[in-house]
Amino acid sequence: MNRHCLIVDDSATVRHVLRNSLNNLGWSCSEAPTGVQALEKIAATSPTLVLLDWNMPVMDGLTCLKAMRAKTLLPRPIVILCTSESSIFKIREALEAGADEYIMKPVDMDILEGKLAQLGLVQTGCAA
Numbered sequence: 836m837n838r839h840c841l842i843v844d845d846s847a848t849v850r851h852v853l854r855n856s857l858n859n860l861g862w863s864c865s866e867a868p869t870g871v872q873a874l875e876k877i878a879a880t881s882p883t884l885v886l887l888d889w890n891m892p893v894m895d896g897l898t899c900l901k902a903m904r905a906k907t908l909l910p911r912p913i914v915i916l917c918t919s920e921s922s923i924f925k926i927r928e929a930l931e932a933g934a935d936e937y938i939m940k941p942v943d944m945d946i947l948e949g950k951l952a953q954l955g956l957v958q959t960g961c962a963a
């Protein structure tokens with residue numbers, strides 16, 4: 836598995852924290868501060884995983900997600916939407932738009948690791 840993650844968040848601090856944590860889990864990372872730049876990076880880096888902030892200026896995460904899912908991207912990136920929205924309606928909207936998972940912000944790394952395991956993104960056994 837190509838363990839590359841695109842981190843999309845308008846906060847440089849959030850991107851930095853997530854990048855360090857994912858690096859420690861063996862992931863390489865690239866970053867984008869807006870949904871528009873995320874779409875460009877997805878085309879350029881073919882990430883396995885996208886951590887996508889919901890609330891961003893220019894293009895929010897949900898709009899970016901819908902644009903992603905309207906394209907045929909191979910491999911299909913797994914998307915975890917990161918949100919401070921706890922409303923079940925918002926969460927359902929995200930899942931219907933093609934999010935594979937969602938996680939509450941601020942992101943707790945233990946919870947994120949659990950989600951990665953559920954999504955089959957945790958390497959088991961010996962490294963190749």
Ligand SMILES: [Mg+2]
Pocket residue numbers: 844845846888889890891
């Ligand atoms: Mg934000």
